Amino acid sequence: MVHEKHQIVESVPNYSEGTDDTTVDRIVSEIENTKKTKIVDVQYDSDYNRAVITFVGTPKGVFQANKAAALKAIELIDMNTHQGQHPRIGAVDVVPFVPAKNITIKECNELAIKFGEFMAEQKVPVYLYEKSAKIQKRNDIDNIRIGDYEGLKKTIESNPEHAPDLGPSRFHPTAGATITGARDPLISFNINLGTTNVKIAKNVAKTIHLRSGGLVNIKAMGTELEGRDCVQVGISNINYKKTPLYRQMELVRIEAAKYGVPIVGTELIGILPLEAVLNSFDYYLQLESPKKLKEEHLLEHYFDF
Amino acid sequence: MVHEKHQIVESVPNYSEGTDDTTVDRIVSEIENTKKTKIVDVQYDSDYNRAVITFVGTPKGVFQANKAAALKAIELIDMNTHQGQHPRIGAVDVVPFVPAKNITIKECNELAIKFGEFMAEQKVPVYLYEKSAKIQKRNDIDNIRIGDYEGLKKTIESNPEHAPDLGPSRFHPTAGATITGARDPLISFNINLGTTNVKIAKNVAKTIHLRSGGLVNIKAMGTELEGRDCVQVGISNINYKKTPLYRQMELVRIEAAKYGVPIVGTELIGILPLEAVLNSFDYYLQLESPKKLKEEHLLEHYFDF
Numbered sequence: 001m002v003h004e005k006h007q008i009v010e011s012v013p014n015y016s017e018g019t020d021d022t023t024v025d026r027i028v029s030e031i032e033n034t035k036k037t038k039i040v041d042v043q044y045d046s047d048y049n050r051a052v053i054t055f056v057g058t059p060k061g062v063f064q065a066n067k068a069a070a071l072k073a074i075e076l077i078d079m080n081t082h083q084g085q086h087p088r089i090g091a092v093d094v095v096p097f098v099p100a101k102n103i104t105i106k107e108c109n110e111l112a113i114k115f116g117e118f119m120a121e122q123k124v125p126v127y128l129y130e131k132s133a134k135i136q137k138r139n140d141i142d143n144i145r146i147g148d149y150e151g152l153k154k155t156i157e158s159n160p161e162h163a164p165d166l167g168p169s170r171f172h173p174t175a176g177a178t179i180t181g182a183r184d185p186l187i188s189f190n191i192n193l194g195t196t197n198v199k200i201a202k203n204v205a206k207t208i209h210l211r212s213g214g215l216v217n218i219k220a221m222g223t224e225l226e227g228r229d230c231v232q233v234g235i236s237n238i239n240y241k242k243t244p245l246y247r248q249m250e251l252v253r254i255e256a257a258k259y260g261v262p263i264v265g266t267e268l269i270g271i272l273p274l275e276a277v278l279n280s281f282d283y284y285l286q287l288e289s290p291k292k293l294k295e296e297h298l299l300e301h302y303f304d305f
Numbered sequence: 306m307v308h309e310k311h312q313i314v315e316s317v318p319n320y321s322e323g324t325d326d327t328t329v330d331r332i333v334s335e336i337e338n339t340k341k342t343k344i345v346d347v348q349y350d351s352d353y354n355r356a357v358i359t360f361v362g363t364p365k366g367v368f369q370a371n372k373a374a375a376l377k378a379i380e381l382i383d384m385n386t387h388q389g390q391h392p393r394i395g396a397v398d399v400v401p402f403v404p405a406k407n408i409t410i411k412e413c414n415e416l417a418i419k420f421g422e423f424m425a426e427q428k429v430p431v432y433l434y435e436k437s438a439k440i441q442k443r444n445d446i447d448n449i450r451i452g453d454y455e456g457l458k459k460t461i462e463s464n465p466e467h468a469p470d471l472g473p474s475r476f477h478p479t480a481g482a483t484i485t486g487a488r489d490p491l492i493s494f495n496i497n498l499g500t501t502n503v504k505i506a507k508n509v510a511k512t513i514h515l516r517s518g519g520l521v522n523i524k525a526m527g528t529e530l531e532g533r534d535c536v537q538v539g540i541s542n543i544n545y546k547k548t549p550l551y552r553q554m555e556l557v558r559i560e561a562a563k564y565g566v567p568i569v570g571t572e573l574i575g576i577l578p579l580e581a582v583l584n585s586f587d588y589y590l591q592l593e594s595p596k597k598l599k600e601e602h603l604l605e606h607y608f609d610f
Contacts, residue, residue, distance in 0.1 A: 008608055038607050056607045100604055184606075192593075249590055265593040273604045274579075281582050284589040285554055288497075288570040295605075299490075299578045300345050301404055302361045303313055 008101040009108060010185065010271075014074040014094040015051045015073045016082050016176075018044035024051045030068040030219045034100070036061030040271050045073045049084030050093070054270055056100055063111050063201055067118055070178075074122060079149055079176040087145045089152050090176030091126065094141065096183045104133050108182035110289035113166075116180050120167030125156060125177045128165040132181030135165070141179060149176055187237045187276060189245055192230045195261045198222055201231035207255045208235070208248065215251065217243040230264050240276040244281040313406040314367040314413060315490065315576075319399040320356045320378045321387050323349035328381045329356045335373040341366030342415050345576050354389030354424075355398070359575055361405055368416050369601030371400055372423055375483075384454055384481040392450045395429065395481030399446065401488045403576075410436050413487035418471075421485050430461065430482045433470040437486030440470070446484060454481055492542045492581060493574035494550055496557045496562060497535045500566045503527055506536035512560045513540070513553065520556065522548040535569050545581040551588040 017023045028051075031037060037057030044051035057065065070092045077091035088246050094220060097108040109132045116126040125142045128134055137143045146162070147155060153171045155162045163169055164177060171177055193201055201222030208214035209221075217239035225232050233252055237243060253263055278293045287293055295301050322328045329349050336342060337497075342362030350358035362370065375397045384398035400420060402413040414437050421431040432449045433439055442448045451467070452460060458476045460467045468474055469482060476482055500504055504528030511518035514526075522544035530537050539558055542548060558568055583598045592598055600606050 006608065006609070006610055010604065021464055036610050038610075040607055048466075056604070058610055061610070101608055177391060189590075245590060263591055266591045266594045268598065268602065271602055271604045271607070277586050277598065277603070280590060281586050285494075285550060285585060286568055286571045288572055291572045292583070293573065297573065297576055298582070299315065299361070299576045302345055302576070303311065303406055305311055305313070305341050305343075305363055305366070 006101065007059055007061050007093060007103040007107070008056055009103060010054070010056045010100040011062050011066055011096040012052060012054050012096055012098070012270075013066060013092065014088075015053075015069075015077065016049065016079060016084065016088045016091050016093050017073070017077050018049040018051050019046045027051065027054060027069050027072050030072045031055055031065040034061055034065035034068055035299065037065045041062075047084070048086040048161065049082065050086050050088065059107065059111055061104065062097070063115060066115055068114075070119065071122070071267060072093070074124070074172070075174040076176045079171075080174065082149070087148055088176075089127075089145055089149050090172070090178050092119065092124070092175065092178045094129075095129065095178065096182040097181070098183055098185050100185070105182050105184065112180045112182045116166045116178075119178045119180070122172070122175075123168055124172040124175050125164035125168055125170070126166040127177065127179045129179050129181040130183035144179055151153065161245065170202075179266045184238050185240070185273060187240050187272050188249060189235055189237060190267050190269065191233045191249065191263055192225065192228075192265045192267075193233065193256050193261045194230055194264040195259070196229055196231065197225045197259075198231045200207065200256070200259050200261055201233050203259075204252060204255045205235075208233070208251050215243050215248065218248060240273070240279065244279040244283065245276055246280040249280075311406065312364055312408040312412070313361055314364050314408060314416065315359070315403040315405040316367050316371060317357060317359045317401055317403070317575075318371060318397065320374075320382065321357075321384060321389065321393050321394075321396050321398050322355065322378070322382050323354040323356050323389065324351045330474060331381060332356065332374050332377050332402045335377045336360055336370040339366055339370035339373055342370045352389070353391040355391050355393065360432065364408065364412065364416055367402065368420060371420055375400070375420075375424065375601045376427070379429070379477070379480040383479045384476075385479065387454070392447075392453055393481075394432075394450055394454050395477070395483050397424065397429070397480065397483045399434075400483065400485040401435065401489050402486070403488055405490070409481065410487050410489065417485045417487045421471045421483075424483045424485070427480075427609060428473055428475070429477045429480050430469035430473055430475070431471040431484065432484045434484050434486040435488035443470075449484055457482065489543050490545070490578060492545050492550065492577050494540050494542060494553060495572050495574070496538045496554065496568055497533075497570045497572075498538065498557075498561050499528065499535055499569040500564070501534055501536065502564075503536045504531045505561070505564050505566055506538050508564075509557060509560045510538045510540075513538070513556050520548050522551065523553060545578070545584065549584040549588065550581055551585040554585075 205220035
């Protein structure tokens with residue numbers, strides 16, 4: 001784990017195709033065939049009709065891979081016939097640049113803007129979100145996807161509030177529009193509650209959500225879990241450094257206890273930084289502060305020969 | 306963290322010199338100057354008059370480094386004038402070979418035997434301990450160090466039960482004898498209790514110790530902590546896979562609660578495998594079993610470009 005020299009960026013591009021394996025494979029191949037990148041995870045399903053690719057690489061590698069994959073998605077996906085449950089505004093729907101190692105959010109922002117300019121050259125209007133937002137409201141992706149593909153396509157020209165940050169003021173004929181930006185690493189850590197009453201999951205989700213008196217870096221929603229005797233609080237944590245996983249866990253435990261309902265299990269989706277693990281290990285095992293666990297205390301840190 | 310090809314061994318040799326910086330430095334240098342090894346930690350003090358060097362490397366690197374450092378220690382240390390609080394039987398007192406990555410305990414055992422044969426050639430009698438023990442009692446190092454340096458020096462020739470496994474049946478004139486063997490990784494995880502009553506620490510230590518009804522892989526002792534308002538349960542865990550750190554932690558919590566005493570902090574000494582962290586993270590964050598956290602779920606796993 002001694003890799004001090006290299007800068008590593010994570011990216012999690014979302015494409016509006018989750019039904020046709022061949023199309024997804026061809027987009028994935030573009031990333032796979034770009035040097036200095038590694039694919040971590042590919043997920044797609046036909047309900048959402050959306051593919052989410054998680055990959056990491058050098059800043060140059062991630063930038064090149066996102067360009068190549070975007071060109072392929074523009075070529076293959078026609079938004080005029082696209083249907084799916086997940087909100088979306090274009091073929092290359094969202095392309096985040098996330099700092100992973102030895103790189104700042106500012107440098108990721110520069111990559112996102114360069115990528116946005118590239119998309120603009122392809123005649124795709126671009127909205128900058130999260131840390132790259134030029135309009136404050138666009139910090140939050142939900143404020144960009146107002147009206148979904150079909151709605152925004154109509155209002156982008158007429159409503160000045162819907163004007164893109166880069167590129168033409170009209171949708172690309174087949175690829176629609178694109179959202180890009182730098183954002184902090186996001187951890188999806190979902191907590192299952194021992195009840196079949198989805199209202200309890202929804203109530204607990206609300207109590208920990210940033211918009212309703214909860215934790216500042218947490219978005220949460222309650223859902224049913226198909227074929228299981230429990231419900232889930234689905235949680236996105238956008239700053240594990242300030243709001244560590246253990247705090248999210250223990251607050252859910254406390255709020256669920258109000259209903260006499262225990263935590264029966266949890267799941268982590270995708271990848272997470274080692275630091276997020278060490279933070280919670282430190283908390284539960286009560287390590288004293290000058291001896292907090294760091295990467296250097298792990299045997300694996302010394303494995304490079 | 307993708308290092309599948311390489312075999313890595315950990316070694317933690319103990320030398321009977323903790324007072325003279327120059328001597329310790331010269332022994333450390335022998336390891337430092339051996340290729341394919343990295344020193345993790347060097348600790349020595351004059352109370353124990355003992356130096357403990359933690360290092361890792363390829364099997365060949367670790368073997369060569371231990372040979373070179375042993376020759377230097379034989380050259381520089383004279384046990385006839387050695388005094389110290391820690392039990393010891395020789396200049397090169399204990400040399401464990403510990404599997405760290407892609408290597409079995411059997412392969413570490415072969416290294417230990419080869420190292421023992423090398424010491425025997427230097428006319429140092431050798432006792433094989435832990436997983437390398439040929440005599441079952443010698444699993445436990447305490448059964449080898451009976452009588453300490455001064456005692457064993459006298460009985461090694463007269464008492465057949467004290468005969469060495471390798472080498473001459475009499476002590477080396479200045480270097481005494483040596484203990485070597487393969488052992489599992491050991492984790493020192495000490496737990497501080499919120500009381501100044503050292504009896505409570507001793508009682509709690511006893512309840513979790515393998516010899517008195519506690520956990521099979523745990524040795525523990527209660528001690529005072531100089532200059533602090535708490536006492537410590539010092540704990541060695543020789544199998545974190547079967548007896549994970551969280552079990553050790555929670556059992557101490559339960560036993561201390563008998564006295565109304567809380568855990569006020571903990572410390573980890575030396576290095577530990579990432580797996581030991583992930584095990585406890587899984588427990589406290591209740592990850593469901595098919596989704597237990599593995600190295601591949603950590604961002605750092607993808608950092609090699």
